[in-house]
Amino acid sequence: MTSLTEKRAARTQPETRTIRGKVHLREHLMGWLFVGPFGVVFLAFLIAPLAYALYLSLFQKKLIGGTSFVLFDNYVKAFTDPSFLSGAWFVIRFSLVSIPVQIIIALAMALILDSVTTLFARFSRLMIFLPYAIPTVIGAVMWGFLYSRGFGPLTDIFGLFGATAPDFLGSDLIFYGLLNVVTWQWAGYYMIILYAALQGVDPTLYEAARMDGAGRWQIATRIKIPLIAPALILILVFSLIGTLQFFNEPQILRYLAAGTIGSDFTPNMYAYQQAFSLANFNYGSAISFALGGIVFICVYAFLFFTRKRRSFL
Amino acid sequence: MTDHSSLRAGARRPQRYLPMQILLGFLVIYFLVPFWWVIVNSSKDAPGLFGGGNTLWFTDQIDYLGNLRQLFTYDGGIYLRWILNSTLYAIAGGVGATVLAVMAGYGFAKYRFAARRFSFAVVLGALMVPATALVIPTFIMFSRLGLTNTVWAVILPSLLNPFGVYLMHVYARDAVPDELLDAARVDGAGELRTFFQIALPLMRPAVVTVLLLSAVASWNNYFLPLAMLSDNRLFPVTVGLGLWQGIASANNAGTTSLWSLIILGSLVSVIPLIIAFFSLQRHWRGGLSVGGLR
Structure with missing residues (x-):
């Protein structure tokens, strides 16, 4: 069989085109053989549902007259629906606060763990990462207990100082209550990714910088952080996608925070309620699709503004 | 990678990092608090859970086996x-x-x-x-x-x-x-x-x-x-x-x-x-x- 190296050589020599053609056919087949099974799943569970959701979102079901084609009426309805708009505004606001908080904490932890090599540092690394192994639902259940007035420790702790405990499940502080749950859950995971990237940096760079008189702070900000910028962009994009789809934590905490978290607290919760509680699949699909549009716009805007850096795409 | 780590270790004076290790200690406590709460409170029966008392420490009755059987x-x-x-x-x-x-x-x-x-x-x-x-x-x-x-x-x-x-x-x-x-x-x-x-x-x-x-x-x-x-x-x-x-x-x-x-x-x-x-x-x-x- 003709080898791939020959094929590559053939690319620069047009006179051996016949060999190249034969190899190509075989390569096409093998390539599609390897990619094909994933391709089938991709078409069945991503492309088809997306197309179907788009289709569904263009119809409306009425009590009288049945289902009718309404084009973008559902989207017009969504973008004038206070429930959807307040949910969307909440997740955007929450992203703007929670993502920087998580990334800064994760970056600080990764930089510390990259420069401290004691046994305790290694132990801390594992413990900080531990929440990633916990399902977000269980994380929310656990923090819900810690927040609760009945059996959480906050009442005792604040009681020691004669103060009333803050109610993280009340409407004033729920933002911070959720911020804490999310940070606890994800900061360790981001830390591990950044830490792995830092470990891949060639330490002779630090030596050279030290010779030139750079301090530890300068090494961190001028060498380490720029070199792991691709990893930072990667986790920023993933946390943005995840946060805009916020569902699990508020859905679980709403049992404990009755009255604070409504069924339209985030767009995803609202879509779930429309589709599965009210059987309004057309409007639910439209909300999901509108949310997907918001995610796309936010991610592309973000990638556009950071494209001068080497992006992971 | 092994070269890197030995190089790193050689250029390091661990005692200077003590403040950072203390900071790490606080972080570890934060990340472990929910686990600790769950470990402590799954040893309690319903009265222990709701009877007030210290929510971050065990009561006299530690009943993991009974609770597990119930679960x-x-x-x-x-x-x-x-x-x-x-x-x-x-x-x-x-x-x-x-x-x-x-x-x-x-x-x-x-x-x-x-x-x-x-x-x-x-x-x-x-x-x-x-x-x-x-x-x-x-x-x-x-x-x-x-x-x-x-x-x-x-x-x-x-x-x-x-x-x-x-x-x-x-x-x-x-x-x-x-x-x-x-x-x-x-x-x-x-x-x-x-x-x-x-x-x-x-x-x-x-x-x-x-x-x-x-x-x-x-x-x-x-x-x-x-x-x-x-x-x-x-x-x-x-x-x-x-x-x-x-x-x-x-x-x-x-x-x-x-x-x-x-x-x-x-x-x-x-x-x-x-x-x-x-x-x-x-x-x-x-x-x-x-x-x-x-």
Whole structure:
């Protein structure tokens, strides 16, 4: 069989085109053989549902007259629906606060763990990462207990100082209550990714910088952080996608925070309620699709503004 | 990598980092507090839980065994079923997604086939599709096919892992030299044999990473099974505990014992994952750096 190296050589020599053609056919087949099974799943569970959701979102079901084609009426309805708009505004606001908080904490932890090599540092690394192994639902259940007035420790702790405990499940502080749950859950995971990237940096760079008189702070900000910028962009994009789809934590905490978290607290919760509680699949699909549009716009805007850096795409 | 670490260690004076170690200590406490609360409070019975007292310390009555027996016998042992369901979904979804991702990543990295660039760009674009946006249309498609409220409704959509394909692509591109594959081909190995005997062993760290990430994603999944399943005997443990949480909150007075079941249930449900992570950490750490680095 003709080898791939020959094929590559053939690319620069047009006179051996016949060999190249034969190899190509075989390569096409093998390539599609390897990619094909994933391709089938991709078409069945991503492309088809997306197309179907788009289709569904263009119809409306009425009590009288049945289902009718309404084009973008559902989207017009969504973008004038206070429930959807307040949910969307909440997740955007929450992203703007929670993502920087998580990334800064994760970056600080990764930089510390990259420069401290004691046994305790290694132990801390594992413990900080531990929440990633916990399902977000269980994380929310656990923090819900810690927040609760009945059996959480906050009442005792604040009681020691004669103060009333803050109610993280009340409407004033729920933002911070959720911020804490999310940070606890994800900061360790981001830390591990950044830490792995830092470990891949060639330490002779630090030596050279030290010779030139750079301090530890300068090494961190001028060498380490720029070199792991691709990893930072990667986790920023993933946390943005995840946060805009916020569902699990508020859905679980709403049992404990009755009255604070409504069924339209985030767009995803609202879509779930429309589709599965009210059987309004057309409007639910439209909300999901509108949310997907918001995610796309936010991610592309973000990638556009950071494209001068080497992006992971 | 070994050169790096010895170089690092040599250039280091650990005592200067004491403030940072103290800071790490506080961070560790923060990250462990919820675990500690759950460990302490799953030892208590209902009066111990609600009787006031220190919520961060044990009462005189430490009754793990009694609580465990209650947990595993409540409602005909439904909790054990949930754990087994979660295990099934995590293994089937994780293994399936990994096999597909490894093959596709290798295919994208090592074969120049028609429409390769376009297809790969589509897969990367799919990273940005909110997974939950797919749940509603998938639910309707499955309900037409009579697949809702079956294990397939949870397993089949979990097979999709575009990020796994991306990770495997990057790793295969860098860790599997073309020359080695060509040498195997010259020696007469077929494409499949080359893949299994040459490429796969070289990709192992990334394979373990993708396996772990997809298994965890399936184990943690909540939205998909919540939407797809109505029979609580098919629930994974996340949806099951969510159900209990809802019941317990709805009639707080009547079902106080359910709270201690939820607390112990959350503790028991995280133990398998913690063990998996710690025992496999040497294998997956190498693969995780890939996604961030390049």
